[in-house]
Amino acid sequence: xxSAIAGAVLASVAAGGLAYVFVYPxxxxxxxxxxxxxxxxxxxxxxxxxxxxxxxxxxxxxQSLKELEARQKARHxxxxxxxxxxxxxxxxxxxxxxxxxxxxxxxxxALLVISGNxxxxxxxxxxxxxxxxxxxxxxxxxxxxxxxxxxxPNAIDVIVRxxxxxxxxxxxxxxxxxxxxxxxxxxxxxxxxxxxLGISIADAVAKxxxxxxxxEANFFGIVIAIQQKAGGNLSEALGNLSRVLRDRRKMAxxxxxxxxxxxxxAAIIACLPFTVGIxxxxxxxxxxxxxxxxxxGKIALVVSGMWMATGVFVMKKMIAFDF
Numbered sequence: 001x002x003s004a005i006a007g008a009v010l011a012s013v014a015a016g017g018l019a020y021v022f023v024y025p026x027x028x029x030x031x032x033x034x035x036x037x038x039x040x041x042x043x044x045x046x047x048x049x050x051x052x053x054x055x056x057x058x059x060x061x062x063q064s065l066k067e068l069e070a071r072q073k074a075r076h077x078x079x080x081x082x083x084x085x086x087x088x089x090x091x092x093x094x095x096x097x098x099x100x101x102x103x104x105x106x107x108x109x110a111l112l113v114i115s116g117n118x119x120x121x122x123x124x125x126x127x128x129x130x131x132x133x134x135x136x137x138x139x140x141x142x143x144x145x146x147x148x149x150x151x152x153p154n155a156i157d158v159i160v161r162x163x164x165x166x167x168x169x170x171x172x173x174x175x176x177x178x179x180x181x182x183x184x185x186x187x188x189x190x191x192x193x194x195x196x197l198g199i200s201i202a203d204a205v206a207k208x209x210x211x212x213x214x215x216e217a218n219f220f221g222i223v224i225a226i227q228q229k230a231g232g233n234l235s236e237a238l239g240n241l242s243r244v245l246r247d248r249r250k251m252a253x254x255x256x257x258x259x260x261x262x263x264x265x266a267a268i269i270a271c272l273p274f275t276v277g278i279x280x281x282x283x284x285x286x287x288x289x290x291x292x293x294x295x296x297g298k299i300a301l302v303v304s305g306m307w308m309a310t311g312v313f314v315m316k317k318m319i320a321f322d323f
Contacts, residue, residue, distance in 0.1 A: 087140035104129030151184040156242040163235040202228040259319045266315040
């Protein structure tokens with residue numbers, strides 16, 4: 001009995017050993033790994049080089065995207081000097097503050113002479129010193145960006161045709177810097193000047209986004225940076241970028257046309273109370289004067305102004321689209 005049990009145990013151990021030797025490699029994947037290694041060795045050195053170069057290229061592209069993303073996150077805080085540059089002005093920071101102070105004093109004196117109220121004059125100092133100069137910079141920046149976006153696809157097409165004709169990228173950019181319209185000509189001239197000082201063309205183009213903070217300029221910098229580090233067909237990449245930029249501009253035009261009705265409605269609704277108030281004052285002054293001569297009327301004016309401002313703000317948010 002004992003010998004039979006011992007024989008069964010030994011047989012089980014032997015069967016387990018055989019299973020471990022022949023079946024476990026199939027289950028663990030070692031055989032498949034050896035087969036892949038053998039296929040890689042037998043595929044020859046050219047295929048191994050292609051695989052290694054593909055891996056290196058993917059790593060370079062990923063690293064370029066990480067660097068550009070980190071660089072873009074660092075640009076959230078815009079200084080006064082950067083805002084002046086984005087507006088296309090050559091002012092210094094000191095000149096900007098001097099102009100802001102002069103504007104504040106002029107507006108405050110004008111309001112003091114007109115109203116005779118020092119509180120209104122103090123509000124003029126705030127508006128003239130802080131509000132108007134920054135509004136002017138924003139207006140000039142938006143106008144400059146609009147002109148830049150109109151010319152950028154054409155400039156990219158010039159680069160694509162030049163590269164296909166065998167010209168270097170630097171020579172294509174020099175053509176744009178000499179023949180394009182402003183502000184594109186000045187921006188590409190800055191890229192050429194930076195390259196002349198020893199800065200790589202990828203870094204010089206990446207600085208374009210600092211002077212023209214739009215997604216299109218960032219796209220252009222990303223394409224150039226990836227091509228410089230990872231290689232590839234630059235003319236094809238820039239051709240695709242030009243098509244994307246034109247499609248974005250078409251989409252922006254469609255959005256503007258579709259939202260024009262809502263904008264017109266918002267403008268009419270916002271102007272209607274002022275129009276009715278002026279016409280009522282011209283026809284019956286004593287009837288509407290109660291709004292600013294009595295305490296109840298003043299409260300009604302303040303509450304109505306707050307509600308109207310809320311409505312205009314909500315409608316503005318409803319018709320504002322980011323693309």
